[in-house]
Amino acid sequence: MSKQGRVCDQKVKKGAACAACKLVKRPKKEDVPPDELCNYCNGKCCRYIALPIDKPTNYEEFDYARWYLYHEGASIFIEDGDWYLIVYTPCRELDENNRCRVYPTRPQICRDYSVDKCEYEDHYLFDQYFETAEQIEEYAEAILGPRPGGSFRTPRP
Ligand code: SF4
Numbered sequence: 001m002s003k004q005g006r007v008c009d010q011k012v013k014k015g016a017a018c019a020a021c022k023l024v025k026r027p028k029k030e031d032v033p034p035d036e037l038c039n040y041c042n043g044k045c046c047r048y049i050a051l052p053i054d055k056p057t058n059y060e061e062f063d064y065a066r067w068y069l070y071h072e073g074a075s076i077f078i079e080d081g082d083w084y085l086i087v088y089t090p091c092r093e094l095d096e097n098n099r100c101r102v103y104p105t106r107p108q109i110c111r112d113y114s115v116d117k118c119e120y121e122d123h124y125l126f127d128q129y130f131e132t133a134e135q136i137e138e139y140a141e142a143i144l145g146p147r148p149g150g151s152f153r154t155p156r157p
């Protein structure tokens, strides 16, 4: 599985190049042999890291979640009841053509990932998704009740 080329997500006729960017339209997954799929992808799976985190159950633990979300590129999502920290940051080894520079020696986690279940056609839809500290604070207050000592949420204007 290697990566090459760039494709366009705009609505253009199948096989045609987009008039704006001159790139070819991304084909449907079902229309592409599995060993060629990455050739039509911008390396989606190489542009973030996601790690499971413990589900926060009290304000002290929600405070960690709030700290995560103060960082640029960091979000938290919940999928099937499991919590994850996701940081949108491209791999340094992804080259300008969306190819892996270290393909022969890429880490095991990359080797274990397969096009069978990859996010080629996903649109990052999660059961629940938090992008800001205020969102997680609001969620914590809904679950736990008012925070002792007062809320961290921005006052209403
Ligand atoms: S998301 Fe799928 S198609 Fe895209 S680079 Fe990763 S494995 Fe290949």
Ligand code: SF4
Pocket: 045, 046, 091, 092, 093, 094, 095, 099, 100, 101, 102, 103, 106, 107, 110
């Ligand atoms: S090492 Fe290669 S396959 Fe793994 S995330 Fe980086 S670019 Fe992608």
